Amino acid sequence: MKDDYILNINNLKVSIDDKQVLQGIDLSVKKGEVHAIMGPNGSGKSTLAYSLMGHPSYELDSGDIELDSESIVDLEPHEKAQKGLFLAFQYPMEIPGLQMESFLRSAVSSIKGSEETKDVFDFHRKVLKEMRYLGIDESFADRYVNDGFSGGEKKRAEVLQMLLLQPKLAVMDETDSGLDIDAIKVVAKGVNRLKEKGMSILIITHYQRILDYIHPDRVSVLSGGKILKTAGPELAKELEKTGYKDFVPKKSSLDVKF
Amino acid sequence: MSKEDKFSQDFSEFDSYQFGHYDKVKHIASTGKGISRDVVTKISELKNEPGWMTDIRLKAYEVFEKKPMPSWGPDLKEIKFEDFTYFIRSTEKESDQWDDMPKEILETFDKLGIPEAEKKFLAGASAQYESEAVYHKLNEELGREGVVFLTMDQAVKDEPDLVKKYFGSVIPASDNKFSALNTAVWSGGSFIYVPPGVEVSTPLQTYFRINEEEFGQFERTLIIADKGAKVVYNEGCSAPKWAKSSLHAAVVELVALEDSRIDYQTIQNWYKNIYNLVTKRAKAEKNATVTWLDINVGSRITIKYPSVMMMGEGARGEVQSIAFANEEQLQDSGAKMIHGAPNTTSVVTSKSISKGTGRSSYRGLIKVLKGAKNSSCRVECDALLINEESRTDTYPVMDIAEDETQIAHEASVSKVNEDQIFYLQSRGIPEIDAMKMVVNGFLEPMVKKLPLEYSVEFQRLVELELEGSVG
Ligand SMILES: Nc1ncnc2c1ncn2[C@@H]1O[C@H](COP(=O)(O)OP(=O)(O)OP(=O)(O)O)[C@@H](O)[C@H]1O
Ligand SMILES: [Mg+2]
Numbered sequence: 001m002k003d004d005y006i007l008n009i010n011n012l013k014v015s016i017d018d019k020q021v022l023q024g025i026d027l028s029v030k031k032g033e034v035h036a037i038m039g040p041n042g043s044g045k046s047t048l049a050y051s052l053m054g055h056p057s058y059e060l061d062s063g064d065i066e067l068d069s070e071s072i073v074d075l076e077p078h079e080k081a082q083k084g085l086f087l088a089f090q091y092p093m094e095i096p097g098l099q100m101e102s103f104l105r106s107a108v109s110s111i112k113g114s115e116e117t118k119d120v121f122d123f124h125r126k127v128l129k130e131m132r133y134l135g136i137d138e139s140f141a142d143r144y145v146n147d148g149f150s151g152g153e154k155k156r157a158e159v160l161q162m163l164l165l166q167p168k169l170a171v172m173d174e175t176d177s178g179l180d181i182d183a184i185k186v187v188a189k190g191v192n193r194l195k196e197k198g199m200s201i202l203i204i205t206h207y208q209r210i211l212d213y214i215h216p217d218r219v220s221v222l223s224g225g226k227i228l229k230t231a232g233p234e235l236a237k238e239l240e241k242t243g244y245k246d247f248v249p250k251k252s253s254l255d256v257k258f
Numbered sequence: 259m260s261k262e263d264k265f266s267q268d269f270s271e272f273d274s275y276q277f278g279h280y281d282k283v284k285h286i287a288s289t290g291k292g293i294s295r296d297v298v299t300k301i302s303e304l305k306n307e308p309g310w311m312t313d314i315r316l317k318a319y320e321v322f323e324k325k326p327m328p329s330w331g332p333d334l335k336e337i338k339f340e341d342f343t344y345f346i347r348s349t350e351k352e353s354d355q356w357d358d359m360p361k362e363i364l365e366t367f368d369k370l371g372i373p374e375a376e377k378k379f380l381a382g383a384s385a386q387y388e389s390e391a392v393y394h395k396l397n398e399e400l401g402r403e404g405v406v407f408l409t410m411d412q413a414v415k416d417e418p419d420l421v422k423k424y425f426g427s428v429i430p431a432s433d434n435k436f437s438a439l440n441t442a443v444w445s446g447g448s449f450i451y452v453p454p455g456v457e458v459s460t461p462l463q464t465y466f467r468i469n470e471e472e473f474g475q476f477e478r479t480l481i482i483a484d485k486g487a488k489v490v491y492n493e494g495c496s497a498p499k500w501a502k503s504s505l506h507a508a509v510v511e512l513v514a515l516e517d518s519r520i521d522y523q524t525i526q527n528w529y530k531n532i533y534n535l536v537t538k539r540a541k542a543e544k545n546a547t548v549t550w551l552d553i554n555v556g557s558r559i560t561i562k563y564p565s566v567m568m569m570g571e572g573a574r575g576e577v578q579s580i581a582f583a584n585e586e587q588l589q590d591s592g593a594k595m596i597h598g599a600p601n602t603t604s605v606v607t608s609k610s611i612s613k614g615t616g617r618s619s620y621r622g623l624i625k626v627l628k629g630a631k632n633s634s635c636r637v638e639c640d641a642l643l644i645n646e647e648s649r650t651d652t653y654p655v656m657d658i659a660e661d662e663t664q665i666a667h668e669a670s671v672s673k674v675n676e677d678q679i680f681y682l683q684s685r686g687i688p689e690i691d692a693m694k695m696v697v698n699g700f701l702e703p704m705v706k707k708l709p710l711e712y713s714v715e716f717q718r719l720v721e722l723e724l725e726g727s728v729g
Pocket of ligand 2: 045046047090173174
């Protein structure tokens with residue numbers, strides 16, 4: 001049933017600077033499912049994540065993306081976010097001069113409605129609670145968004161946003177990279193908390209480790225801009241042993257589009 | 259074409275301007291279009307001035323006629339001096355009652371929030387409409403302490419000794435073509451004298467309103483802080499959305515005697531076709547401090563470099579300059595710091611934003627005279643560009659004749675980053691709001707230090723300017 005899927009990607013082709021990076025992606029995530037994507041560097045994983053969210057530099061050549069049975073390709077990024085799509089960035093952006101808490105307040109009120117943030121003190125308590133949960137020091141509430149954060153701090157801040165925004169589908173682009181082992185456990189605990197409430201997850205990673213805590217239902221291999229294989233959780237373990245040598249794309253991965 | 263027709267034709271791209279309405283009010287007196295020796299004399303006559311002021315004006319007029327237009331910097335070819343009206347009187351005389359002015363004028367000041375601001379956070383307020391003040395009032399307590407707050411016109415009559423001593427002492431008529439013009443045809447502006455040891459910590463404020471098209475406003479302000487005195491002064495301004503430009507050429511002189519402090523704060527929000535060519539300079543004696551907060555959002559071209567001449571040992575000067583150059587605007591602002599005595603300190607912080615074809619430039623002069631030992635100067639200017647075609651330039655000039663000085667200059671240019679906007683959008687924040695957040699973030703280190711009423715007003719103006727900057 002179509003209704004069972006939170007995300008449906010059909011034959012998605014995406015170019016950057018006239019270079020087609022995604023060459024026909026078919027991928028789906030069921031409601032409540034954890035779908036892991038693995039693949040070599042430069043294979044197009046982040047491009048897929050950005051394209052889902054609608055980054056303006058990524059040009060959609062063809063295909064469709066449905067979120068909760070509704071096409072979202074024509075929506076603005078903020079509208080997609082309002083419909084419950086969340087992207088934890090591989091490289092979160094720094095916004096100097098914008099205070100973290102004020103940013104979180106804007107984000108939460110845009111996505112969940114201004115009622116959620118009307119009581120400033122209540123919201124502040126909520127933010128501090130989640131920060132404590134993730135082991136983020138309280139002082140970060142007053143710091144500028146990602147400005148001068150360490151790699152791991154940025155990743156925790158992404159998860160903090162996820163916890164506050166409670167999306168329907170979280171796309172996590174290498175959220176585990178740069179996190180220490182303890183942080184991975186905390187982050188996974190947070191993500192699982194949302195999963196129990198029905199959140200679906202598309203998790204991009206290079207390592208089995210995070211998948212020990214956030215158990216995937218399915219694992220797909222993305223290489224050369226295409227999904228080359230989809231299987232159960234055992235595929236991730238296998239890839240850790242064998243690498244991607246069996247998944248060399250047939251054509252050059254960097255087809256030039258004319 | 260009637261006046262109203264011309265008016266309603268205003269340029270749609272400037273629609274974010276909030277205070278662009280025109281009041282239909284009768285003129286009590288006007289010198290008509292153009293400038294001449296006769297016009298200068300006529301202004302002096304209309305004001306019933308003593309002969310010594312008429313002489314100052316006429317001498318300045320000669321200087322004005324001889325001086326060439328400034329050759330450096332922005333192109334001022336479009337300015338045709340014969341097109342402006344140099345003097346308009348709108349009410350019989352200034353009053354200390356808001357209700358005394360014509361209803362249309364009062365409504366305008368109400369809309370601008372001036373009477374309300376006076377009640378909330380001002381110790382004295384003046385409202386200039388065209389050439390002269392229509393309202394002027396000082397808190398009685400300060401009057402009893404000997405604080406003098408008059409319109410400049412009134413000061414010529416009531417405080418001739420102080421005016422004779424200090425008028426033109428910081429900025430001579432011959433300084434530049436526009437200071438000469440101002441000295442010849444000046445009208446309105448404020449005169450403030452704060453006696454020794456008296457502190458005026460609640461601001462005094464003057465608001466300047468231009469109403470007519472092709473009008474010239476030439477207020478003249480002189481503030482004297484006597485030994486150990488303190489004063490905070492605010493100014494603001496606006497004008498209707500006329501199709502044809504007006505000229506605003508003010509001269510502001512500050513005299514900070516020993517151990518005194520003057521804080522001068524401006525939010526310039528002229529309509530986007532006004533030439534705003536202003537000379538502002540302070541003289542700081544021993545251990546005196548002068549700060550200029552200079553915010554420029556409006557005008558077609560602004561040329562203004564607030565300056566501090568630190569002539570006494572231990573004097574301090576500070577300029578905080580914020581400029582927003584929107585489509586078609588040129589904000590040529592900056593600062594001049596003259597270190598004329600030992601142990602003097604100056605700080606210049608400038609932040610500018612250029613949007614679309616808007617262009618902002620920082621022009622700075624740091625001059626350290628021989629013998630001004632152990633002086634220090636720190637300059638920091640940051641520019642933010644919103645679009646590909648936006649431009650910014652920095653022209654720092656340093657003239658250091660003394661070895662024992664510390665000079666630091668930092669400059670940066672950044673562009674609003676598409677990825678930052680996308681990041682915020684991905685958190686549900688619409689593009690325009692994301693843009694505002696990034697721009698406000700750029701300004702934040704400076705804005706958080708502003709007095710509250712200024713930071714709120716300024717952020718609101720910036721947000722209005724950013725409307726329509728995406729898509
Ligand atoms: N803005 C861009 N301009 C030009 N090329 C780009 C741009 N963004 C991505 N690419 C190219 O697209 C390809 C896919 O990049 P992408 O970031 O999606 O890889 P990835 O699978 O996320 O890799 P990694 O595992 O290293 O994060 C790469 O060859 C990359 O160089
Ligand atoms: Mg990547």
